[in-house]
Amino acid sequence: MEINDDRETAAVFEDAVAFAERVGAVSLFPAEERIVRGLMAVPPYELAIMTSSDLSQVSGASRSSIDRLSRKLGYPGLKEMRKALLLEGASREAKAASGEGQNTGQIADRVMQAIAMRAQAFSRSLQTSSDLDTLVEQILNARQICLFGAGESAAVCSAIHLRLVRLGLPMQFSEEHHTQVTLASLMRPGDLAIAVSHSGNTQSLLWATGAAKNAGATVAAICGSVSSALHNMADIRISLPTGMGLPGSAEVLGRIIAVGLAEVLFQCVAAARPDLSAASVRIDDVFAERRS
Numbered sequence: 001m002e003i004n005d006d007r008e009t010a011a012v013f014e015d016a017v018a019f020a021e022r023v024g025a026v027s028l029f030p031a032e033e034r035i036v037r038g039l040m041a042v043p044p045y046e047l048a049i050m051t052s053s054d055l056s057q058v059s060g061a062s063r064s065s066i067d068r069l070s071r072k073l074g075y076p077g078l079k080e081m082r083k084a085l086l087l088e089g090a091s092r093e094a095k096a097a098s099g100e101g102q103n104t105g106q107i108a109d110r111v112m113q114a115i116a117m118r119a120q121a122f123s124r125s126l127q128t129s130s131d132l133d134t135l136v137e138q139i140l141n142a143r144q145i146c147l148f149g150a151g152e153s154a155a156v157c158s159a160i161h162l163r164l165v166r167l168g169l170p171m172q173f174s175e176e177h178h179t180q181v182t183l184a185s186l187m188r189p190g191d192l193a194i195a196v197s198h199s200g201n202t203q204s205l206l207w208a209t210g211a212a213k214n215a216g217a218t219v220a221a222i223c224g225s226v227s228s229a230l231h232n233m234a235d236i237r238i239s240l241p242t243g244m245g246l247p248g249s250a251e252v253l254g255r256i257i258a259v260g261l262a263e264v265l266f267q268c269v270a271a272a273r274p275d276l277s278a279a280s281v282r283i284d285d286v287f288a289e290r291r292s
Contacts, residue, residue: 019084022073032069035059039066039085052078118253119260121241126264135194135220135236136268139169142192146183146217147173148208149196152255156196156222159262167269168279180208189216196258197221198240198251200228209233222261224254 023036038059052063055078059066063078070081126132139145145164147157154175161173172183187193193212197205200223213219213233221234231237238261240254270277 019073019081019088026072028069028072031061031065032072035061035066035069042085055082114253115256118241118257122257122260125239125241131236131238132264132268135238136265136272138192138218138220138236139164139265139269140273141190142170142218143190144170144172144187145192145194146180146187146212147171147194147196148180148184148205148212150177150202150204152251153196153198153202153205153258156255156258156262157194159259160194160196160265163262163266164269166280166283167266167273167276169269169276177204177208180204181211184208184211184217185215187212187215187217191215191217192220193217194220194222195230195234196223197228197230198224198254200225200230202230206230206233222258224251 019040028036038061039055042058052066055066056063061069066081067078070076070078073081075081075084147161149155149157157173158175161171165171174180174183184193191212193209195205195209200221206229209219209221209230210233218236219234220236220238221230222238222240223231223234224240225231226237226239231239240258270280
């Protein structure tokens with residue numbers, strides 16, 4: 001049974017009809033069957049946080065193909081089909097015997113493997129691009145370095161700030177948005193603005209970064225989207241690795257990898273200017289005296 005009119009299809013199926021029953025009630029093409037198998041294999045804890053892009057990757061189909069399938073199965077759209085899958089999957093897990101499915105240790109292993117894969121992909125990207133060399137050179141020669149980031153990306157800025165300031169570099173960072181805009185407006189040629197954003201389209205970040213660029217500062221972007229406004233605005237572009245890795249966790253994994261970049265920058269700067277390491281040693285000595 002294949003129904004082409006969305007309203008007619010929705011009328012045939014009640015909300016209570018299980019996903020598997022809906023699948024059995026229609027005639028599916030081989031490609032649609034593959035989508036169904038892919039979606040039903042996703043654990044509920046992953047399905048709950050998956051984006052439409054994640055669903056496309058895990059099923060090997062385009063968003064439009066999945067959307068057409070959802071309507072064919074009697075759902076108003078992809079959102080409702082995912083909700084149904086999530087509820088049914090959670091119900092199956094609740095009824096499953098103890099020990100079945102993934103335990104906490106297995107989930108932890110998957111998360112750590114996803115982080116490791118992202119880190120390796122990022123390492124390969126940094127090795128094949130000249131942007132890291134350019135960024136390190138700008139850090140070494142900048143009169144002033146300001147960091148801009150909003151929300152969780154501010155944590156990445158904090159990590160970079162805390163590492164590079166230990167080398168005695170002229171770092172500036174504030175989590176407060178208006179202070180970021182204030183710092184940006186006071187920048188001038190010879191300064192470096194480092195902006196961090198997974199989406200690259202956060203409006204508050206773009207405001208601060210745009211102010212820095214208009215003031216004559218060089219802009220370096222650490223960004224997860226090459227088509228974003230931040231990426232297009234930047235003079236230096238460090239692209240975070242994309243891809244699923246772990247369904248629904250693209251932003252989280254990207255920020256974890258970006259925090260790792262803080263140590264990469266610290267080590268690169270220290271290697272280029274060994275004399276700067278003396279500042280870090282002095283700081284360690286002060287802390288050691290306090291702790292002794």
